[in-house]
Amino acid sequence: MTAGVVLFPGVPSGFAAGFTTLEGGAVDSPALGRRLAVAFGVPDAEVARLAQVHGRNVLDAEGDLEPVRDRVLGEGDAVITSSAGRLLAVASADCTPVLLLDTRSGWIAAVHAGWRGTAARVVSAAVESFRERGVEAKNLLAFFGPSISRERYEVGPEVIAALRAAHAGDPVPEGAVRPGRGDRSFVDVAAFNRAELLAAGVREENVVDAGLCTASRADLFPSYRRDGAGTGRVLTGVVRLPR
Secondary structure, eight states: TTTTEETTOOOOOEEEEEOOOSSSSOOOHHHHHHHHHHTTTTTTTTEEEEEEEESSSSEEOSOOOOOOSEEEEEEOSSSEEOTTEEEEEEEEESSSEEEEEEETTOEEEEEEEEEHHTTHHHHHHHHHHHHTTOGGGGOEEEEEEBOOOOGGGOOHHHHHHHHHHHHTTOOGGGGGGGSSTTTOOOHHHHHHHHHHHHHHHHGGGGGOOOOOOTOOTTOOOOOOHHHTTTOEEEEEEEOOOOO
């Protein structure tokens, strides 16, 4: 086990997935990506990241790319590939990171879902990108990394209105939102993304949640809400292992 990395349970043979912690100190994304690669058993893997913009753009990391160990593909909040040895990663510091994989086809995805991306239905955009490539949602496995919990995330009415409007047809649990101070509310953004995946056809038993709150665990994770703009990042990633 590599210090500063937690591996998700239940990841099938041929794949690896996990996320970084503050153990060993907060470092930049390239160093965090290399830490993930070492923990996954592919220390020289190419790490593909994104210039995240809180939207729903899905970038394709498929095919032959110029051989570099660490690359930022461009602006987007989801990235997909079926290429073995190409580690996909998203950075977060309260937002919800979601990893998707299909054992039948080998396709994988990493998704960054803040509240804006969640209102834009970024995980649905990733699932649709899979569908376009012949991957059925019912076969997908989903892994949720650490994110801010409902108890620590109080927002204004405009956030709740945007989330409810975007997810009106999804099975969002009643407890995903509870009253806060005045017109504000506490919200579980991860719950909206989970409901979105279920509505898209992902099976409930195929969803694994780390169940860790970034804002509550100062010993493990950076948190934008807790620490401000200068905080570090959690890097959550997935790779299809070379044979």
